[in-house]
Amino acid sequence: MAKRATILKVSGLRRAFGPNTIFDKFNLEVRTGEAIALTGRNGAGKSTLLRCLVGADRADDGSVEVCGNAMTETSPEIRRDVATVIDDLDFFPDLSVVEHLDLLARAHGIADPDEVVDDVLEEVQLVPQSGQLPGTLSSGQRRRLALATAFVRPRKLLILDEPEQRLDTEGVTWLAQRLKSERQEGLAIVFASHEPELVETVATRVIQLGAPRG
Amino acid sequence: MSSLEAGADDFAYRDAPEPRALTPASPRELKRLIKDWRAGRATRNVLQAISDAYVAVFSAVMIGAMVVNVILKAQRTIAQCTSVSCLSARAILPWAAFAATVALALAASRLFGPVLASAAEGFWLLDAPISRARLLRSRLIGAVLAAFLGGALVGALVAALTGSTATEIVVWSAATALSAAASVAFAAAQQGIERHVLTRVATYVFGLLGVGALFSVVGVAAEWFSLGLSDDLGIEIGLVMIAASALVLLVSGVLAARRLGQIRRARLLTGGALVSGISGAFFALDIGLARDIVVERRAIERGHVHPRRGKGLGLEALVWREWQRLWRFPQPLLVLAGTIVVPYAADALGMSTLTPVFAALALFGATIPLLGGLRVLTRTGGLARCLPFSLARIKLASIAVPAILAGIWAVATTPAYLGFGDGAVERTVPDASLMAIATAAAGLLAAVRWTQAKGVDFGAPMVASQAGAFPPGLVTNLFRGFDVCLLTTAPMLLGLSPMWSLVIATIAAIILLNSMDAEAIRARQAEQQKLLAQQKKEREEAAAAAKQRKRQRTRKL
Secondary structure (H helix, E strand, O other): OOOOOEEEEEEEEEEEEOOEEEEEEEEEEEEOOOEEEEEOOOOOOHHHHHHHHHOOOOOOEEEEEEOOEEOOOOOHHHHHHEEEEOOOOOOOOOOOHHHHHHHHHHHOOOOOOHHHHHHHHHHOOOOOOOOEOHHHOOHHHHHHHHHHHHHOOOOOEEEEEOOOOOOOHHHHHHHHHHHHHHHHOOOEEEEEOOOHHHHHHHOOEEEEOOOOOO | OOHHHOOHHHHOOOOOOOOOOOOOOOHHHHHHHHHHHHHHHOOOOHHHHHHHOHHHHHHHHHHHHHHHHHHHHHHHHHHOOOOHHHHHHHHHHHHHHHHHHHHHHHHHHHHHOOOOOOHHHHHHOOOOOOOHHHHHHHHHHHHHHHHHHHHHHHHHHHHHHOOOOHHHHHHHHHHHHHHHHHHHHHHHHHHHOOOOHHHHHHHHHHHHHHHHHHHHHHHHHOOOOOOOOOHHHHHHHHHHHHHHHHHHHHHHHHHHHHHHHHOOHHHHHHHHHHHHHHHHHHHOOOHHHHHHHHHHHHHHHHOEOOOOOOOOOOHHHHHHHHHHHHHHOOHHHHHHHHHOHHHHHHHHOOOOOOHHHHHHHHHHHHHHHHHHHHHHHHHOOHHHHOOOOOHHHHHHHHHHHHHHHHHHHHHHHHHHHOOOOOOOOOOOHHHHHHHHHHHHHHHHHHHHHHHOOOOOOOOOOOEOOOOOOEOOOOOHHHHOOHHHHHHHHHHHHOOOOHHHHHHHHHHHHHHHHHHOOHHHHHHHHHHHHHHHHHHHHHHHHHHHHHHHHHHHHHHHO
């Protein structure tokens, strides 16, 4: 069997806020078709680690490589390969739900994005809201839109920070199945989660960050 | 007897005293109570607060004195002009200010309420058994009074700056003040019956009248037509406007007061939340955030749009979306069109030398609303990270449409630099074209700088000052954009070739276009520093090992 390609390689990553070391000498290698779940109590450093992985935060030491390229948040190659849903996603206040997805698909070179956009909208159950402006969406609908932005575009690595947040039970089940099928199709996934169903269904490896609750 | 051994008698009904009928508090009493609580928690009175911030007060007085001096100087200069263009501008500009103030008062009223209540008031007071109309009356009066004072200030300022006499200043000040107050009262009356169509229509009508008045300044100065407005006629019309505004204010005020009790709580709180968000942003001196809140609110008001299919691929798709977004909310185009008049009006008023500065500042203000896409893509990195392009390219795509519009603006304003008004500085067509381009570049780049400014980081180490500690960048953030405007237009102001302005604009553009990639540059620098540190560590380790070996050899010997 051919060896699967390494998508993400993290070596000796360190991040500290003043005297508090969040993580140190953190190493990780994620190959195609692998899903890594980061678990741990609040403040264990899951979100900080993910922010360092996508370049939104700068690690004090260590390196992150995506498909062999050193991680630079502004690199077009990295942006092309990595789809992220972390807490800093913003929306154009005057573009509707469907227009956001259409823009992202076209920006990524999908010439006729209607089919992809419609499928994703259907999947995230935002068809009735397709013409709504983001400001009028509920928090759960905004979360679904954020997830849709990751699914509407080509990607090799998917990084998600607590994607189950504000989703209802049905939504969490859908997300778990969707991520599982993405993994089976060869996508590499790194996600932080507190949802056991999501972790059990999707993850091929679980990394517990921080000391467990005593 | 223990508590567990209670008998039936213990639970028997006992004649309780008749509950005393409580008298509900009046709105005035409740307000006084809240005021007392607030005052009781204050640790400093007004005088102490002023004394603490004496540097700020001193600065405000200094700047105020400078502004008054500039106004008086301009007033003296313009009052002496005798040319047709100057006289026409003097006659018409107060009209433009009048219409613009009414449009602004109506738009602000529609956005905020104008009658509003804070979330706390909504929770604690609006549910209390008190008359809502009585509770809100002071709010209505406050909003009308604020509009009156704002209108008076604008009216007096514009009339003074156009060289009007003292009588004219008083008349136009009163007319603008009363009309602004009447607009707020009118909007409040509409708010009471939850209808906003008339307010919206009136906003557009007065906005267009304002732009029309500005264009007529240009028309008269270019001798396309004449209005034949005498000074006396201006005063007479002003007095008529005072009477009409007072009538509208009276009728609308009565209607608004009667309808105060009908305003829904949700509508009152929406305005309150908006004001609280904006005031929070202003306290942090983050004007960009204040604008974001307003933009978001307007989008929520619209709520739903008819989705339009995008065009093109890659960056082209982003440019097309910018264009579509502009057509969806085209009001900024109206403002941009209005600013075309500014250089003509400045020239017509005999201020040829200052024309590029005024024009660039006007374009700066008008271009900010056109850069909404750039704002969203730069305020957080999230959305930009979804696009497969470098930040510099994203930025170029985001400013493509505003840059085209600024180019059209430059073409439309070129004749103003040729020597438009009587007695204005006359220039050749190439010189005038260059001046127009440099001015447009200054306005556009200033807006780009303002738009991509990050909020002040209150988590950063504070800077100590006489007025207390404040975070770095708090004050300089206020001048963002204005600095580019003034720096770029300075050579033209000093009578140098506009080529110098273009050189400065090019340098500013290079810095601003690459500033978004500063993150990447910093990351590369950090990476290089890390490498250097690692090499230094390796060298030190090698040196230490060599020393160790040398010591061991010495011992053996």
